Amino acid sequence: MAARPSALRRSGRVLLYVVMIVAAAGIMLPFAWMVISSLKQNNQVFTAPVQWIPAPVQWRNYLDIWVKADMVTWVRNTLVLSVAVTLLQVLTGSFAAYGFAKMRFPGRDALFLLYIGTIAVPWQSYMIPQFQMLSSWGLNNTLWAIMLLQAFGAFGVFLMKQYYESIPDSLSEAARIDGLSEYGIWWRIIMPLSVPALASLTIITFVSTWNDYLGPLIYLRDRSLWTIQLGLQSFIGEYNAEHALIMTGSVLSVLPIALIFLLGQRYFVEGIATTGVKG
C-alpha cells in the first residue's frame, strides 16, 4: 500500500524533469541556432536536414564582420549611452527615492502616484510630442536625446523606493540625532545599505539601454551615431543574403549582455521580484 503513492510521486517527478528539460531545450533553440549558424559557411545555413554541427567551422566570420560592418563605432556609441543613462538613472532615481521613502511632506504621495500612473502610459503614445520638443532644442540626431529619453524613468524611483522602505527608519533616526543631515544620511547610511538594489537598477538600466531600438531609430540618423541595434538592423537589410554573417553580428550584439546577465543574474532577478511583489 505504502509503496504505491511513492512510486506514483516518483514517476510524477520524472515527468516534471522531462518537461523541464524539453522546455529548456525549446527555449534555447534559437540561440543555439544563432551560434551554430554564425560558425557556418553561408550556403550551409539553410540545409535540409538541418546541419547541427558546422563543418568546417568558419571562425573567419568573426573576423570578417569587423571589416564589413562598422561594429567599433556602434559598440562605442552604445557603451557611451548605456553608461551615461545608467549613471543618471541610478543617481537621480535613488536620490528621489529617498525623498519618497524617508521624508514626509505635503504633496509627496500625490507626486508618487503621478510617477506610478505613467507606467500605464506607453512611450509610443507620446513619442511624437517628445520628438518635437527635443528637436526644437536642437537635440535631434545627437546622443543627448537618447540620454535624456532614458535617464529619468519612473522605474528607477519605484525600485529604489521599494527597497528603501525595507530599511528600518530607526537607522536614519539615530543618524539624525547624531547630527547628520538628510543628504548625509542618504549618502552615508542608506546608499551603502542599498547596494543590492543599486546593483539591480544598474544592471537592468544598462541592459535596457543597450537593447533599445526605438529611441535610436527615431533620433539617430547619422551613421556615426548609430548604436549596435541600429547598426545590426541596417546590416541585415544591406547583406540580407549573408545569413551566416548576420548571425555572427547577432551573436556579438547579444554576447556582452549575456555576460553581464550571467554575472549579475541574482541582482536582475531580485530587482524584478522587488518591483513585482508589492506592485
Place this chain on the structure above:
Amino acid sequence: MATPVAHEQRTLGFTQPERPQLRAPRTSLRLRNALIGWTFILPNFLGFAVLTLAPVATLFYISLTSWNIFGAAQWVGLDNFARLIGDKSFHTALGNTFYYAALHIPITIVVSLSLALLLNQKLRGAAFFRTVAFFPYITSIVAVAVVWNMLFSPEFGPINQFLSLFVDGDLPGWTVSKDWAMPAVIIVGTWKDMGYYMLLFLAGLQTVPGELHEAARIDGANAWQRFWNVTLPCLRPTMFFVTVMVTIQSFKVFDLILVMTDGGPGQATLVLSQYIYQKGFEQFEFGYASSVAVVLFLICILVTVVQFLYNKRKEA
C-alpha cells in the same frame, strides 16, 4: 510643477525672521523638511516632468491640430478623430492590435505561470532552468527577430522541417503569409516575455503559506484543487500586477513587429504603435498621428483602470 517649491521658499523667507514666536520653530522645521524633501525629488522630477509629463499633456493639443511638414500647427478641433472613423488602415491597425493582445495576454500568463509552478517544485537544476527561461527577455529584439525569421523560413527553416515530420501537405508560410504572420509574431513575443512574468509569479509563489497547502492536502484536495483553491487566490496581487503589465505591453507592441515583419505582409501585422510611427515619422502628419496616439493612450489607461477596479471589487 515648480510652483510648490517657489511657494515654500517664499514662505520660508517669511517665517525665519519670526523666530521668537513659540510655534515658529516647529512650522519652520516642517517647511525645512518639505524643502529638503523636494530637493531630493527635484533632479529626477525635472527630467520626468519635462520629458514625460509635458509631452503627454501636449499630445492632446497636437491631436486637435493639423500639423505636418508644410506648416505650423493649426487648430482643427476634432477633424483628426473624424478622419479616424473612415480610415481603413487605422481600422486594420486597431483590429490587429486587439488580435495580438487577445492571444498574447492569456498565452503569456498561462505559460509564465506554468513555468513558475514548475520551478517552484524545487527540482534539481531549477536555477539553471530559471536562467534559461529568462534569457530571451534580456536579449535584443533585433537579434532575436532575425533568428526567428530564419527559423520560420517557409522552405528550409528548421521549424517547417520539423513540422513536415508530422504534417502532410501545406505548411504555414509564417512571416510571409497573411494568415500566419501574426501567429508567428505572437509566438516570438510570448517566448521573449514569458521569463519576465515567470519571475514575477515565482516571487508571488514565495508568499503562498505552506501550511495552507498542508491543510488542503490533509483534507484530501488533489493537486489541481490545491492549485485552484489555495495557490491562485493567494497569488491575486501578483496576478493583478502581471495582468496589467502584460496588457499594456501587448497593446503597445511595436519594435518586435517593426523588425520582424515591418507590419507586413501587406498590412497583416500593422499595429497601432506602428501606425503612429508611419504617420508621424514617415509621412510627417504629426497632428493625425497624435490622434492615433490618443486612441492608444486611452486604451491603455482604460484597461488599467478596469483591471484596477475589478481587483478592488474582488478584494472587498
